[in-house]
Amino acid sequence: RLVLMGHLDTHRTPFVFRSPLHLKVFRVLVTAGFASMAALVLLYIAGSIVQSDIIYLVSLAPAVLLILHLIMTVQADMTPYAPGANDNASGAAVVLTLAERLKDEPLANTEVWAVNPGCEEVGCYGAAAFLREHREELRDAYFIALDSVAGPGSGPCYITREGMTRPYRSDPTLVALAGQIAADRPELGAYSSTLPFGFTEGAIAIKNGLPSLTFVNLRPDGVLPHWHRPDDIFENVDADVLARTQAFVWEFLQRIDSR
Numbered sequence: 001r002l003v004l005m006g007h008l009d010t011h012r013t014p015f016v017f018r019s020p021l022h023l024k025v026f027r028v029l030v031t032a033g034f035a036s037m038a039a040l041v042l043l044y045i046a047g048s049i050v051q052s053d054i055i056y057l058v059s060l061a062p063a064v065l066l067i068l069h070l071i072m073t074v075q076a077d078m079t080p081y082a083p084g085a086n087d088n089a090s091g092a093a094v095v096l097t098l099a100e101r102l103k104d105e106p107l108a109n110t111e112v113w114a115v116n117p118g119c120e121e122v123g124c125y126g127a128a129a130f131l132r133e134h135r136e137e138l139r140d141a142y143f144i145a146l147d148s149v150a151g152p153g154s155g156p157c158y159i160t161r162e163g164m165t166r167p168y169r170s171d172p173t174l175v176a177l178a179g180q181i182a183a184d185r186p187e188l189g190a191y192s193s194t195l196p197f198g199f200t201e202g203a204i205a206i207k208n209g210l211p212s213l214t215f216v217n218l219r220p221d222g223v224l225p226h227w228h229r230p231d232d233i234f235e236n237v238d239a240d241v242l243a244r245t246q247a248f249v250w251e252f253l254q255r256i257d258s259r
């Protein structure tokens with residue numbers, strides 16, 4: 001069996017996603033935020049043992065940083081949802097189109113499940129619920145996640161590792177297979193990358209012990225075009241990138257099937 005998955009929900013459009021520079025600053029702030037929380041715990045303990053004003057003064061810096069985080073969180077919650085043409089109508093469309101094609105040209109040895117769940121952007125709860133529900137049936141299944149696969153300037157991009165805190169590694173055999181296709185079919189313009197600033201439904205599959213490969217079409221410079229922005233609209237979807245990604249995944253299915 002093999003599961004093809006592309007989420008249906010979209011993300012809000014917070015200020016921090018406005019540009020690649022905003023995102024860079026945001027990533028530094030998130031790391032600093034976690035450090036601040038740890039620092040405040042230590043300072044609190046120190047303050048309860050040593051009664052010193054300096055400790056209270058020092059604690060102001062991490063406190064201000066965390067208030068800034070609170071403001072960013074509230075701002076994010078007040079923004080509208082992104083139209084979601086690339087993230088993730090593109091991925092869901094590839095899943096549906098491949099499912100349609102498989103009806104006419106089914107694989108000889110592999111049963112393909114096409115799944116487009118919700119609740120990805122808030123922590124992949126749809127994928128988690130699905131995998132929990134079908135744990136037994138999917139014991140030996142492969143998993144392919146398709147997320148944001150039509151950004152201009154990108155190409156079919158398979159992810160070798162994802163996750164912000166804990167790294168989730170794609171299955172080495174599937175990565176090697178994708179590399180082989182990229183080499184055999186240069187006209188598709190495929191390449192690999194890592195996704196250090198987030199995770200997809202692929203990570204949930206990896207967590208559940210399934211051999212998994214994620215497609216997120218980052219540009220070669222690592223930027224995900226129009227990500228979580230109001231201009232993630234149909235006009236900014238690149239039909240050629242979408243078609244090449246679909247052709248790549250189709251080839252991938254054929255090769256999995258003939259292994």
Ligand SMILES: [Zn+2]
Pocket residue numbers: 007087088120147148
């Ligand atoms: Zn997405």
